[in-house]
Amino acid sequence: MSKFATGVTVITTLDPSGNPHAMTANAFTSVCLDPPTLLVCVAHNTITYGYVEARRRIGVNVLREEQEELGMYFARRPEHREGNPEYSYTFDARNVPELDGSMVFFDCEIVGAHVYGDHTIYVGEVREMKRSDEGAVPLMFYDSHWYHPGHE
Numbered sequence: 469m470s471k472f473a474t475g476v477t478v479i480t481t482l483d484p485s486g487n488p489h490a491m492t493a494n495a496f497t498s499v500c501l502d503p504p505t506l507l508v509c510v511a512h513n514t515i516t517y518g519y520v521e522a523r524r525r526i527g528v529n530v531l532r533e534e535q536e537e538l539g540m541y542f543a544r545r546p547e548h549r550e551g552n553p554e555y556s557y558t559f560d561a562r563n564v565p566e567l568d569g570s571m572v573f574f575d576c577e578i579v580g581a582h583v584y585g586d587h588t589i590y591v592g593e594v595r596e597m598k599r600s601d602e603g604a605v606p607l608m609f610y611d612s613h614w615y616h617p618g619h620e
C-alpha cells in the first residue's frame with residue numbers, strides 16, 4: 469500500500485463535550501457523484517472511531533502542503549502529540565468543525581458503515597463542500613513519507 473501515492477486528509481469530529489477532535493487519514497476516496505458521496509476507513513483503535521459512531525457526522529479536510537506539520541500532529545493520539553502547531557477550526561451550519569487552511573472541506577453525514585476486520589468503512593454523503601484551493605498544492609503521502617509534488 470505504501471507504493472500507492474495519496475493525498476492526505478484530516479477527519480474532524482466532536483467529542484462528547486462538543487470539542488473538536490482530529491485524525492489524519494488517507495484511506496479516503498470518492499464513491500459517487502449523484503448524490504455526492506465519499507468514504508473513509510477508520511481503525512477501531514482510534515479515538516475518532518468512537519466519536520464517529522456516536523455523532524454520525526464527519527468533516528473531511530484535504531491538506532495543502534503547508535499543513536504537513538498538522539498531518540504529522542494529528543497522526544498521533546492526543547497523549548502522544550508533539551510540538552505545538554498552530555491551528556483553528558470554523559464550525560459550519562451543522563456544527564461540523566472545519567480545519568482552517570485546508571484546501572477542501574467536506575461536511576458529511578454518515579449514511580452507511582461496513583465493519584471489516586479492525587476498520588469500519590464509513591460512507592458519507594456530502595452536505596456541504598468548501599474549496600480554498602486557488603494556487604494550493606496538495607500534501608501527499610508516498611512510501612511512508614510526506615511528499616510535496618510541487619517541489620520534489
Ligand SMILES: Cc1cc2nc3c(=O)[nH]c(=O)nc-3n(C[C@H](O)[C@H](O)[C@H](O)COP(=O)(O)O)c2cc1C
Pocket residue numbers: 476490491492493494495496509510511512513514515516517542543544545546609
Ligand atoms: C499518512 C497517514 C494516514 C493515515 N490514515 C489513516 C486512515 O485512513 N484511517 C485510520 O484509521 N488511521 C489512519 N492513520 C493513523 C491515525 O492518524 C492515527 O492512528 C491517529 O493517532 C488516530 O488518532 P485518534 O486516536 O486521536 O483518533 C494514518 C496515519 C498517517 C500518518
